Each structure stands twice: as C-alpha cells, then as structure tokens.
Amino acid sequence: MVLPAATTRPRRPLAIPALVLFGIAWLVLMLLVAFSADLISPFPYTALDLRNRLAAPIGFGGPWLHPLGTDELGRDVLSRLIVSIRLSLLIAFGATLIGAFVGTSLGFLAAHFRGWVEHLVLALVDFSASLPFLILALSVLAFFGNSLTLFIVLLGFHAWERYARIARGLAISAGAQGYAAAVRQLGASPWRIYGRHVLPNIASTLIVSMTLAFPEIILLESGLSFLGLGVQPPATSLGNMVGYGREYLTRAPWILLAPAFIIVLTTFSVSLIGDWLRDRLDPTLR
C-alpha cells in the first residue's frame, strides 16, 4: 500500500519539466512568427499562383516554391498559416486580457459594495454559467454581424465569470486580513486599496486562470471561424483555414492539417504551462 503525499509536501526545486520547457519554446516560436509575420511569409497571403493549384507539400511531390503546398486558388499555405497564427494569437491575447479585466473589476465591485451590487454580479455570473458560451457567442455574432473588434470583445466575455468569482472571493478574504484594513485606516482610496494592495496579492491566481482560459479562447475562435461565423475572409485565422480546407479533405488534406497541427500544439503548450503554473503558484493547492 502506498500512501499519497500528505499536505506537508516539500517545496519542489525550480526545475522546469521537459514538457513545460517544450511548451514555452513552442509559444515563444509562435510569438516570434506572429511578430515577424510580414517579414518571414514567402508570399502575400492572398497572392494567387494559378499554375500551382492544390500543390502538395515538399516531400509529397510538391514544388520547392511552396513548402506546405497551396490551396485550390494556388495560395501559399505556409504564408496563410503565418498570417493566421498572427491573427489567432492576437484574438486570443486580446480576449484573454479583456476577460480578466472585466471579470476582476466586477469581482472587486461586488466585494467592495456588497449588497445589491454583489447580488447583481452574482446573478450575471449565474447567467453566464447557465449558457454554453458557444451558443451565446453564436447568437450575438450572427445577429450583430461581424467585425474583428466585436469578435475580440465578444470572446473577451468568455470566462469572465471565473475571474469575477475568484476576484470577489479573494478580495473579500483580503478585506478581512490586516493589510487591506491597515491601508484603509491610513485613508487610502478604494482604487488604491484594490489596485495597489489587493490585486498584487491575488495576481498569481488570476494569472493561472488566464493561462487556463487562453487555450479555451483559441479553441472557441477556431470553432466559430470553422463554422464560418468567426473571422471573415479575406482575413484568415487558424480555424478559418481548417473550415475552408474541409472541402478539400480528400484531395488536399494539407490545407487542413497544417493549421490543425498548429492549433493543437499551441493549446497543448499553453495548457501544460498553465497546469504547471497552477501547481507552483496557486496557494490553495499547497
């Protein structure tokens, strides 16, 4: 019989597991690609090469000109992939930050004012939790039409209720601790109490939530774009490419496999980093 480690787990040394290292490396690579997209993409992502339509990637009989092959209009898959990575990452980062900001702010408001403000926030949290976000997003998107800004803001509302719950709970318990009461006694404004004192103390938990929400947003974005209701052509995102490549599944699977591979590896990497960060940073797990 082996007993699992009890609560007095020794603190682990700062060795980063190999898989997490891989995740970090992959994420850095993706960020580099996103930032230098214009420099490194071999062709403009909308450029047609009608002589090389549906060309296979190198190694499958394709020409050297298009390393990952082309689609049915002869557009270079590699170039489209690079531009898609940039847009998908931009959306995911933007939406994650919006969600964290909105959720944390509402959580603080609930914790600060209590009373009916808190009830309202909690009712909104219940509302959010009562609908699968995809359903909610679908209706808003199709009925408000679609623009990139709206799309990012909409995805930003994914998981806001999680931040709100965390921020409210932690801020309430912080209010009961000495340090928040002390600065309040010293005459600090609520802005200062929450911004300078409470926020830094709960930041690690919030960052963990962000790393867990980030891959979900990538999956949502690509799912909606796959359904044709997310990023609209001529702009291209990873999910968009998969949805588009689906029609050529039998004749040219590389159109679909390349972006699918990137989606999976990126969400996988961020999830690994998030899990690892949670184990290290989340005080409730110690």
Place this chain on the structure above:
Amino acid sequence: MLRFLGFRLLRAIVTIVLVVTFAFVVLRLSGDPALLIMSVDAPPEAIAAFRAAWGLDDPLWVQYIRYFNAIFHGDLGRSMRDGRDAIVLVTERIPATLALTLPALAIKIGIGVPAGVYAALHRNSLADRMVMVMAVAGFTIPSFVLGLILVLVFAVQLGWLPSGGQESWRHAILPVITLGVGGAAVLARFTRSAMLEVLGQPFIRSASAKGVPWAAVVRNHALPNAAIPTVTIIGFMVGSLIAGAVVVESVFSWPGVGRLLVVAVANRDLAVVQCILLLVAMTMVIANLIVDLLYGALDPRLRATRTAGAH
C-alpha cells in the same frame, strides 16, 4: 434544506429571466429583420405589412412584454422562414441530437471517471502520466479537428464508416466518438485532481492508520468526497445534452438542434434562435438545480452553509 431549496429556485428563475431578456435585447436591437427576410428591393407596402404582421412596429418594451406573456403561455413564436411553430421545429430535432449526446455522455463518464480515479490512486506511475497526457491532448484537440481526422482515416482512407449523414446507427459512431473523447479527457483530469485533493486529507491517513483496508478507505472515504466536484462537471455535461454538439453536428452533417441553430443564426430566424437559447438555458438551470440537490445528499455540511448564499 427548504430555505436552501427556495433560494436556489429563486436564483434559477432570475437566471431564466436574464436569459430571456438577453435573447430579446440582442436579437431585436441588432438590425431590422424585415429587411433581411424580405430583401432590400421589396416594395415598402410589403415590408410594412410584414412588420405589422410580426409586431415589429410596436415599441421594444411592448414587444418585450408580449414576448414574456407569450412564453408564459407556452408560445415561443413561429419560424420566420416557414411559418411553423419554433418550438415544434426545435423539439423535432432533439431526438437526433440526443442520439449523439447520450451515448457520448456514457463514454465520458464510463471512461473519464475510472481513468481519473485510477490515475490518482497510482500517482506519478506510468499509467498516471499516460492518462494525464491523453487527458491534456483530448482537451486541446478541437472537436472539429478530431472529427475531420477521424473522417480522413475511417471514412476516406479505410472506408469503414460513413463520413456524414444520419441514415443508420453506423453514421453515429464517428460523431459519438468525437464528442465522447474530449469530454472524457476533461472529466478524467477533473476526477484525478478531485481525488488527489481528497487523498491528501488527514481523515484518509487516520482511516488507513487505524487499519482499514486500502480498498475500503478508497471506497468509503475517498470516492464519496471526490464525487462532489466531479458531479458539478457531470451536471454541466448533462445540461449541455441538447446544444453540446453544435460543431460536431456541423462536421458530420447531423440534422440535430446544433445544425438547426447554425442555420437559424445564419438566416436570422429570430424565433428559432430564441427558442433554442431558452431551451438550452432551461436544461442548464435544471441540471444545476439537480446538482445542488445532489450536493445536499453528498455533503451534509453544505445544507447548513449554503443557505447563506456563500459561493
């Protein structure tokens, strides 16, 4: 317990009202449905007649009250496309969706929970690592990618199974697997961490220290306690039985509620979208209520503390 129940019921009703309001506001403020249905060149009289017929002329609050009133009388409006009752259109799709989501739910629970428990009991073993890698992979592979890869392998390359449609039970195999695998991964991950947390508690140590066999400790002390957080996730899965297959239904051209929603959204068929939104919210709220009741049964402590509204 009664107060707890009443409090939860009140919250459920508030949530439903919020969902209805949200649906109404979003759908009505987003544009003029008359112009979309009728096309821009339709004669003005025709557009005016359409607007009058659907009550689109009245102020929004009149439409809102009328909508609430209609819902309380069980009337969810008619599809603007073919004039049939939205509720009929939606409910006749539910069996097709359940034919996918119910077997998928069985896979999720049947594989996810045992895998998570096993991994937690054999922490850091090879099996644990395998389960965790599979779980993270299952979570990070989007359902449309998994579905399309399954189609590529089993329908296109091997030719064993059909790639889409709903003619026989064989058509359901690939979509059910696609739905089940992702959920099983999420559940395995969740069950494992719930189990690990319970196994680290002092009462587990005292139970095994006083000589209770390990199997009995797990069965009588660890599993019931780990069940509480796991039930939450399963409740969410039960709640999304009706609309949890939007993407997968699209991948496999399965004529369920999800397909209907995507088409209705693309057509701006307000009544149908509202109907689905409401239905999904209702199932979710009911599932959450059941979960709350189960909490009470699983954890007597919660009956006392939950009444205060603590979250």
